[in-house]
Amino acid sequence: MKVLVTGASGFLGSYVVRSLLERGYDVVGTYRTPGKDRVLLELGVKTAVRMDLLDPQSVRQAVRGVDAVIHLAAYYTFVGRKDMYRKVNVEGTKLLAEAALKSGAGRFIYCSSTEAMGPVDNPPADESTPPNPQFEYGRSKLEAERVVASMGSAGLKYTIIRPSGLYGPGNLDDISYWFITSFARGGIYSKFMVGGGLNLIQFVHARDAARGFLLALEKSDVSTGQTYIVSEDRAYTYVEVYRILRELIGRDPPKHSIPPWLAKTLLTFAEIYDRLRGGENFLYRRVVVDAVTKHRAYSIRKAMRELNYYPTYDLRSGLRETIEWYRSIGEIP
Numbered sequence: 153m154k155v156l157v158t159g160a161s162g163f164l165g166s167y168v169v170r171s172l173l174e175r176g177y178d179v180v181g182t183y184r185t186p187g188k189d190r191v192l193l194e195l196g197v198k199t200a201v202r203m204d205l206l207d208p209q210s211v212r213q214a215v216r217g218v219d220a221v222i223h224l225a226a227y228y229t230f231v232g233r234k235d236m237y238r239k240v241n242v243e244g245t246k247l248l249a250e251a252a253l254k255s256g257a258g259r260f261i262y263c264s265s266t267e268a269m270g271p272v273d274n275p276p277a278d279e280s281t282p283p284n285p286q287f288e289y290g291r292s293k294l295e296a297e298r299v300v301a302s303m304g305s306a307g308l309k310y311t312i313i314r315p316s317g318l319y320g321p322g323n324l325d326d327i328s329y330w331f332i333t334s335f336a337r338g339g340i341y342s343k344f345m346v347g348g349g350l351n352l353i354q355f356v357h358a359r360d361a362a363r364g365f366l367l368a369l370e371k372s373d374v375s376t377g378q379t380y381i382v383s384e385d386r387a388y389t390y391v392e393v394y395r396i397l398r399e400l401i402g403r404d405p406p407k408h409s410i411p412p413w414l415a416k417t418l419l420t421f422a423e424i425y426d427r428l429r430g431g432e433n434f435l436y437r438r439v440v441v442d443a444v445t446k447h448r449a450y451s452i453r454k455a456m457r458e459l460n461y462y463p464t465y466d467l468r469s470g471l472r473e474t475i476e477w478y479r480s481i482g483e484i485p
């Protein structure tokens with residue numbers, strides 16, 4: 153079976169591609185940035201295709217002759233431009249799904265995010281909880297989900313996967329990377345904790361997330377037309393996350409918690425600095441305070457029951473592996 157993986161040059165893409173190759177699939181991977189085909193060829197992908205979701209011609213070209221599409225490519229940032237979320241995540245997904253349907257691809261698996269669900273008042277939320285995305289990124293992922301689902305009636309055999317916050321070796325440009333490295337280097341996030349640290353946050357190791365996509369692909373009879381949350385099976389308070397980091401890194405967690413209004417005031421300076429240098433570090437933005445003072449906790453019961461999805465990492469074992477990797481490449485002391 154020939155499977156097209158969009159966003160194969162990205163962090164999650166590398167894990168999904170490796171899982172598919174291990175299972176003997178014929179993988180076609182897409183990249184957007186010139187030169188990143190090298191990343192794909194190093195992973196062992198025989199066919200690397202340049203595709204930009206803003207370029208309809210390249211999208212139609214990419215789906216030609218494939219049996220299934222796993223759509224990971226996205227404008228993935230929490231501090232991006234509203235028009236880009238729409239163009240890449242919503243319209244780009246529509247373009248790809250239409251092209252897949254037209255070219256006869258039998259399956260379309262869309263990578264959404266628990267951010268499409270947003271914060272949760274009564275944790276944990278599940279797939280039937282009304283979505284309440286907090287940021288433009290999550291709103292665009294939810295809208296793209298709806299576009300994909302609306303094409304079910306036209307014959308698109310889709311599945312929607314919502315991973316929670318991803319981490320793992322290979323992640324060098326994302327929230328978990330910024331947080332772990334800031335803490336390990338004694339940066340801002342080792343100095344203070346916002347609020348009481350009792351809000352919940354939930355993660356998934358990228359290898360476990362990739363298994364979710366594989367199971368959805370291989371269990372088409374149950375997964376077609378369905379949405380699944382894919383994550384570790386429990387959430388952690390920020391206090392618990394800090395406790396695990398202390399154990400693995402040997403640095404004390406922040407001694408003081410500060411109220412959200414003070415955190416926002418302090419982050420004003422970090423935000424100005426990050427913006428001036430053209431950065432996209434969400435942890436240096438005042439809105440991060442709104443994120444960490446709400447619960448993000450999700451149930452994976454449906455994926456367990458229907459896909460037989462069981463995560464193999466808990467946060468401690470996954471972070472141990474990730475921190476060892478950061479040390480091995482000199483990212484943290």
Ligand SMILES: NC(=O)c1ccc[n+]([C@@H]2O[C@H](COP(=O)([O-])OP(=O)(O)OC[C@H]3O[C@@H](n4cnc5c(N)ncnc54)[C@H](OP(=O)(O)O)[C@@H]3O)[C@@H](O)[C@H]2O)c1
Pocket residue numbers: 158159160161162163164165182183184185186188203204205206223224225226227228240263264265266314315316317318319326
């Ligand atoms: N990271 C998380 O915590 C998390 C959690 C839940 C869900 N997700 C979802 O997981 C998916 C993969 O995320 P990731 O963490 O692997 O992100 P990533 O490392 O930033 O990878 C993004 C991928 O999308 C490609 N891409 C970006 N803009 C594109 C465009 N206009 N046209 C075609 N390709 C484009 C990139 O290509 P280049 O490499 O060439 O730039 C890259 O391959 C996304 O759908 C994201 O929404 C992520």
